[in-house]
Ligand SMILES: [Zn+2]
């Protein structure tokens with residue numbers, strides 16, 4: 112039976128993770144259990160590969176309808192929090208988790224505040240009263256530790272311009288530049304879920320790593336959790352791509368004081384030290400506005416909201432007119448101070 | 455809807471403002487016009503003369519300076535600068551008083567030469583350099599025989615240049631209304647563009663976020679000097695095509711000037 116449910120030892124109700132106290136808590140009687148002290152039932156279970164892939168709710172017996180990627184959800188009939196344990200074991204066992212610290216109510220409040228602050232969003236949107244759904248999802252991420260050996264050769268110049276007599280001289284000094292750098296990155300996150308928009312997930316960073324906990328299933332109780340769609344090897348090119356711009360800017364910072372630098376040879380040797388499978392908390396918000404759907408994501412620890420809101424043409428025009436007017440007035444003032452006429 | 459209306463109001467104001475800058479009010483008061491154009495060489499038709507004289511009166515009044523034109527067939531073959539100075543001494547023009555503020559464009563059709571002179575306020579605001587600029591602007595039209603066009607250009611440019619404090623370059627791009635409008639529009643587009651771009655949230659991490667500073671660093675570096683190359687370029691001297699400059703009339707009136715042929 113690969114389904115885990117946490118039953119309250121006092122009253123028998125289903126227990127869920129409470130983001131405020133970071134405990135497994137019972138919504139009926141208020142009992143709170145410390146997660147660190149609960150024996151994780153995952154550790155005792157062994158599954159055979161060919162086990163029938165049908166899950167039944169342990170409370171009501173109904174078949175649990177899920178996507179193949181889902182590892183935690185709620186029973187659509189009785190609402191119990193269920194965890195599909197075979198999707199969290201073996202190679203699918205997460206190493207770490209950042210639990211939710213923003214509750215659903217707080218997330219709702221923070222989202223409404225964010226909407227109100229949108230300078231270009233239509234006023235109708237700002238009231239945020241069209242939230243269709245708000246789902247707390249543990250999104251799978253790979254955290255890569257990467258060691259980089261960097262060797263670069265560059266041709267650099269220093270240019271000095273001076274005048275002497277009737278001539279203007281341009282003096283260019285040429286340099287051969289060489290740098291050997293060791294550059295190590297730790298816990299670079301890459302989202303491993305096919306469903307999630309990569310650009311959206313990248314903007315959610317940073318995730319506060321001081322809240323990383325050793326993975327325990329009770330953290331998932333009451334939330335949706337996904338398992339990874341791509342393993343760490345498949346996503347290695349993406350993380351390499353992601354750190355490439357970090358490496359480039361690091362290299363540039365070590366070659367300073369020149370007028371121009373052109374790299375003749377850049378060798379970056381990236382070795383993955385380890386990749387840890389982690390679950391990060393994300394609130395997904397579906398919003399319906401003028402018959403279009405908008406999706407926003409919120410970092411479940413920091414409350415940072417990302418996603419493209421609709422843009423009001425009237426507000427764009429108003430802001431443009433305002434900035435245009437102020438700029439024109441400033442330019443006029445500058446020209447007037449330089450001795451030109453104001454009109 | 456209130457926001458819409460205020461936007462429209464701001465836009466309308468800006469358009470009015472811009473139009474105002476480009477076209478000075480065209481109020482013609484033909485009855486009070488004094489004679490500022492002395493077309494002794496008969497280069498203009500009656501109609502053209504009336505139009506230009508009215509224009510010179512109108513623009514000159516705003517700068518408190520008589521903007522004048524003198525044309526001559528010059529049968530005696532007199533010197534164009536001397537002609538201009540004598541004209542000023544004898545006619546005693548001036549916006550404020552006889553022998554007062556004036557700018558004179560003289561066309562000597564005999565030698566095909568032009569001379570531009572500025573007196574008093576005209577001299578103060580239109581130094582030799584500015585007069586050279588004006589003369590260079592109108593010379594092509596004069597050469598083509600488009601006298602009316604050249605005179606219009608002369609009146610407008612004189613009016614425009616006298617709006618700038620003495621000593622500054624009137625053709626500085628900062629003073630150009632199209633540059634100002636364009637610049638303001640570019641700033642507006644950039645600011646609103648950034649606002650729209652950032653409305654969806656932005657990446658707030660960089661290499662520092664994930665760098666393991668304790669084990670990262672430069673292991674080896676070298677900056678080897680190879681050689682120096684030097685190129686030189688002759689500095690262009692500002693050679694103006696005109697010559698002459700200003701002087702003082704026999705009557706003792708000092709003036710700026712610019713001379714050239716067409
Ligand atoms: Zn209970």
Ligand SMILES: [Zn+2]
Pocket residue numbers: 168169170171172173186187188189190191
């Ligand atoms: Zn159920």
